[in-house]
Amino acid sequence: MIDDDGKKVKKKLIIKTWFNEIATLHHDDLIISTRINQLIHRQRSDYQNILIFQNQIFGRCLALDDAIQCTELDECAYQEMIAFLPMNIHRHPKRVLIIGGGDGGVARECCKHPLVEQVVQCEIDKRVVEASKRYLPFMSKSFSNENKLIMNFQDGYEYVQQHPLEFDVIITDSCDPKGPAQLLFDAKYYQQLFQCLRPGGVICSQAESYWFELKFIQSLFDKVDKIFPSISYATTSVPSYPSGQIGFLLASNEANFNFVEPKHRFNEQDCERFGLKYYSESMHKASFVLPRFVRKALNL
Amino acid sequence: MIDDDGKKVKKKLIIKTWFNEIATLHHDDLIISTRINQLIHRQRSDYQNILIFQNQIFGRCLALDDAIQCTELDECAYQEMIAFLPMNIHRHPKRVLIIGGGDGGVARECCKHPLVEQVVQCEIDKRVVEASKRYLPFMSKSFSNENKLIMNFQDGYEYVQQHPLEFDVIITDSCDPKGPAQLLFDAKYYQQLFQCLRPGGVICSQAESYWFELKFIQSLFDKVDKIFPSISYATTSVPSYPSGQIGFLLASNEANFNFVEPKHRFNEQDCERFGLKYYSESMHKASFVLPRFVRKALNL
Numbered sequence: 001m002i003d004d005d006g007k008k009v010k011k012k013l014i015i016k017t018w019f020n021e022i023a024t025l026h027h028d029d030l031i032i033s034t035r036i037n038q039l040i041h042r043q044r045s046d047y048q049n050i051l052i053f054q055n056q057i058f059g060r061c062l063a064l065d066d067a068i069q070c071t072e073l074d075e076c077a078y079q080e081m082i083a084f085l086p087m088n089i090h091r092h093p094k095r096v097l098i099i100g101g102g103d104g105g106v107a108r109e110c111c112k113h114p115l116v117e118q119v120v121q122c123e124i125d126k127r128v129v130e131a132s133k134r135y136l137p138f139m140s141k142s143f144s145n146e147n148k149l150i151m152n153f154q155d156g157y158e159y160v161q162q163h164p165l166e167f168d169v170i171i172t173d174s175c176d177p178k179g180p181a182q183l184l185f186d187a188k189y190y191q192q193l194f195q196c197l198r199p200g201g202v203i204c205s206q207a208e209s210y211w212f213e214l215k216f217i218q219s220l221f222d223k224v225d226k227i228f229p230s231i232s233y234a235t236t237s238v239p240s241y242p243s244g245q246i247g248f249l250l251a252s253n254e255a256n257f258n259f260v261e262p263k264h265r266f267n268e269q270d271c272e273r274f275g276l277k278y279y280s281e282s283m284h285k286a287s288f289v290l291p292r293f294v295r296k297a298l299n300l
Numbered sequence: 301m302i303d304d305d306g307k308k309v310k311k312k313l314i315i316k317t318w319f320n321e322i323a324t325l326h327h328d329d330l331i332i333s334t335r336i337n338q339l340i341h342r343q344r345s346d347y348q349n350i351l352i353f354q355n356q357i358f359g360r361c362l363a364l365d366d367a368i369q370c371t372e373l374d375e376c377a378y379q380e381m382i383a384f385l386p387m388n389i390h391r392h393p394k395r396v397l398i399i400g401g402g403d404g405g406v407a408r409e410c411c412k413h414p415l416v417e418q419v420v421q422c423e424i425d426k427r428v429v430e431a432s433k434r435y436l437p438f439m440s441k442s443f444s445n446e447n448k449l450i451m452n453f454q455d456g457y458e459y460v461q462q463h464p465l466e467f468d469v470i471i472t473d474s475c476d477p478k479g480p481a482q483l484l485f486d487a488k489y490y491q492q493l494f495q496c497l498r499p500g501g502v503i504c505s506q507a508e509s510y511w512f513e514l515k516f517i518q519s520l521f522d523k524v525d526k527i528f529p530s531i532s533y534a535t536t537s538v539p540s541y542p543s544g545q546i547g548f549l550l551a552s553n554e555a556n557f558n559f560v561e562p563k564h565r566f567n568e569q570d571c572e573r574f575g576l577k578y579y580s581e582s583m584h585k586a587s588f589v590l591p592r593f594v595r596k597a598l599n600l
Contacts, residue, residue: 018331023357024357027356027357028335029334029335029337029355029356029357030332030333030334030335030355030357030358031318031332031333031335032330032331032332032333033330033331033332033333034329034330035328035329035330035331037329055329055330056327056329057323057324057327057329057330057512058330073511074511076591076593077591209539211373211374211537211539211544212357212539235537237511237535237537237544237545237591238544239509239511239512239542239543239544239545241544242539243539243544244511244537244538244539244541244543244544244545245537245539245544271592276592277591277592277593278591278592278593279592280589280592282589283589283591283592285586285589286585286586286589289580289582289583289585289586291376291377291537291577291578291583292571292576292577292578292579292580292583293376293577293578
């Protein structure tokens with residue numbers, strides 16, 4: 001175990017306790033308890049509680065405040081999808097902006113894309129990046145990619161205001177819409193994203209579970225629909241998130257944008273070369289197929 | 301609240317407690333706790349504990365022994381898929397056999413299909429059917445469909461041995477592979493299913509989560525692959541099940557069988573007429589698109 005200052009505690013402590021997560025935004029009627037087989041790191045940063053632990057099912061887990069953000073078992077299903085969905089529908093994704101994503105998983109995926117020349121990341125909490133570098137190397141390895149990645153420890157909300165017309169793809173890898181992350185779900189933020197994009201640009205944002213937060217997604221759609229001429233929703237399967245399903249809101253500043261057909265089509269060799277465990281061309285298309293009740297609710 | 305003998309307890313008791321479910325077959329390192337906002341019914345049958353309760357997120361829930369079987373919120377994603385996937389890839393699904401499925405949800409879906417003339421169901425536990433009839437009417441309504449449905453309170457394992465060459469589609473809606481339900485995952489059962497099918501027949505069985513039970517699914521595939529010339533796996537999203545993902549093993553006695561393209565294609569009007577909330581033609585196809593790591597593990 002490592003203590004708060006990163007000092008090694010020689011005697012290996014196995015602390016058996018549980019990480020308990022309330023599953024939905026508005027009710028506490030479902031709780032998911034993940035056993036902490038080994039506590040790896042815990043820290044209170046200026047913004048949040050950072051907890052890294054080992055679980056027998058999920059492997060290494062990162063939790064921020066009340067919620068698991070990613071685990072070794074299933075992070076591929078989130079990171080690959082939030083990154084490759086927007087990059088592969090953009091004609092030429094040269095410059096990518098990541099808001100949030102302090103664990104490094106999204107940056108790792110973005111740096112893989114052969115057409116991407118630069119990835120700029122804005123993470124408000126330097127401590128998350130530091131902890132990930134030390135304890136989550138499978139996600140944070142691209143932080144050392146000096147050819148492609150520029151890291152800013154800055155509020156993403158501010159950054160997008162200051163950089164109009166600079167990016168082809170903007171990925172918002174945020175926490176749930178409560179506390180400070182709530183700002184990343186408001187209309188003003190989406191207006192800034194719109195300004196920040198170059199022509200033919202695409203955004204992709206973490207957009208909650210349609211099973212548990214359909215009303216929230218509807219109201220988000222209502223806001224974003226007024227700003228972007230094209231908007232869609234894709235889904236992925238992430239068992240460490242409540243409901244096991246999470247979605248992405250995709251939007252483009254181009255009208256009649258085709259989100260479903262990738263412009264860059266990866267064959268099996270490409271997928272293998274990029275080390276993709278979840279994403280494929282067929283998965284890209286399938287992720288836009290939604291249950292009938294969701295399509296109806298979102299007018300898709 | 302209703303007591304074990306179905307007698308109404310006049311004073312309405314609101315019992316606040318939790319239903320705790322261990323999420324995987326072999327580890328107890330993940331526990332999902334669903335609040336019992338209102339206990340509706342509990343009973344010990346000859347086979348299992350039956351519990352019906354109300355939860356704020358899932359609505360009415362049915363649990364058998366240690367596991368939630370279905371909830372009002374998400375049962376559509378399971379019942380529609382396990383029923384319409386095999387029925388819509390069969391050329392002419394006249395006779396359908398359901399093993400298990402005591403809640404009635406699968407029978408409800410099978411009875412909807414215009415080509416289905418008869419649905420035979422084998423449920424070992426009469427008490428589950430009775431409880432469902434009384435407390436889960438949204439699922440059990442087809443139990444009164446005397447035109448199409450024949451109900452047998454019998455061991456499905458025995459039934460399939462006694463009825464060779466009788467069915468076009470056989471659906472196994474079983475509990476998890478532990479206790480008595482384990483028999484429904486062995487090679488002998490699949491040999492009986494093979495005998496029980498008419499030419500061009502299709503089976504569809506509950507086949508666990510690829511996130512949590514991939515090795516189990518691999519070994520099931522190994523067994524079934526030796527018996528059926530065509531085999532495949534489809535997935536659906538069910539938030540009340542651990543991992544939020546569950547799959548179906550589909551197999552046919554016909555070689556080179558196409559599972560992905562439905563032979564009966566429902567347009568939007570059809571889906572509306574059949575009251576489908578989850579299934580559609582595009583969902584049918586998308587459900588066979590699996591993450592790369594699953595495709596590799598199952599050689600699909």
